[in-house]
Amino acid sequence: MAAPLSPDDIAALESLVDWWDGAGVEALPPLPEETATPRPAQRERPVSRDRQAPPTATPAAARAAGFGAAPAQDGRKIAAEAADLTALRAALESFDGCPLKATATQLVFARGNPEARVMVVGEAPGKDEDAQGAPFVGKAGQLLDRMLGAIGLDETSAYITNVVFWRPPGNRKPTDAEIEACRPFVERHIELVKPEVLVMAGGISTQTLLRTSSGIMSTRGRWMEYALPDGTKIPALPMYHPAFLLRRPQEKAKSWADLLSLKARLGG
Ligand code: URA
Numbered sequence: 001m002a003a004p005l006s007p008d009d010i011a012a013l014e015s016l017v018d019w020w021d022g023a024g025v026e027a028l029p030p031l032p033e034e035t036a037t038p039r040p041a042q043r044e045r046p047v048s049r050d051r052q053a054p055p056t057a058t059p060a061a062a063r064a065a066g067f068g069a070a071p072a073q074d075g076r077k078i079a080a081e082a083a084d085l086t087a088l089r090a091a092l093e094s095f096d097g098c099p100l101k102a103t104a105t106q107l108v109f110a111r112g113n114p115e116a117r118v119m120v121v122g123e124a125p126g127k128d129e130d131a132q133g134a135p136f137v138g139k140a141g142q143l144l145d146r147m148l149g150a151i152g153l154d155e156t157s158a159y160i161t162n163v164v165f166w167r168p169p170g171n172r173k174p175t176d177a178e179i180e181a182c183r184p185f186v187e188r189h190i191e192l193v194k195p196e197v198l199v200m201a202g203g204i205s206t207q208t209l210l211r212t213s214s215g216i217m218s219t220r221g222r223w224m225e226y227a228l229p230d231g232t233k234i235p236a237l238p239m240y241h242p243a244f245l246l247r248r249p250q251e252k253a254k255s256w257a258d259l260l261s262l263k264a265r266l267g268g
Helices: 007-023 059-064 075-081 085-093 127-132 139-150 176-193 203-210 242-247 249-265
Strands: 118-122 158-162 197-201 224-227 233-239
Touching (some): 075 176, 085 176, 118 139, 118 176, 139 249, 158 176, 197 249, 203 224, 203 233, 242 249
Parallel strands (some): 197 233
Antiparallel strands (some): 224 233
């Protein structure tokens, strides 16, 4: 006879059922093979993530908030000097090198357990994250939680952050300059957490951390390596961004396969 399910098993199953329920499917339909070069309409479209009109952080707004007045800060030096996560967060709080700070409500640093084996890095905070000061707390975040829950992970067993620490106005896609301004901090963030496994949620996160120009349609589900400054290689898995899955729930089958791959990597 099969062993009885533990409360954790039941919670994971409920989370999984809930997740599929949200996809509006009762069974997995066969999916057509991905094309190597997807049509533009199939691509993840990070621009205007909640479909609001995309206002911009104008140079005037940035100047009004004091940006550009002081000499440029050396983000890499500042980040490198942060000895722990508390110091890194404080360093970001006083860092003026990313113009998004001028238009955001607050810094969005991380949530979850920094001792966890899994670190998830998304793109940038949205409206809800900006209001609450925590990453992935809006609709996409709720889906992310259900996805992680489906393989038995939660805030005690995963640590979640973004490559950009302030909300781009109107949830537009962060610019290269904004990403580069934040890069030293996200890289130091990963170095300090030193997770066993890194999950990159979406194309921007994958392209930034792996310094690749390949799109998420071709990288998702393929295990890569993220190298720390000391040479340590961390297994890194690109996955579809949950916001993309909200728009295209039929793609959830692929993410489910990726989640199972993540679970297997963690040892079942
Ligand atoms: N999307 C992200 O990439 N990060 C968040 O924190 C929220 C939505």
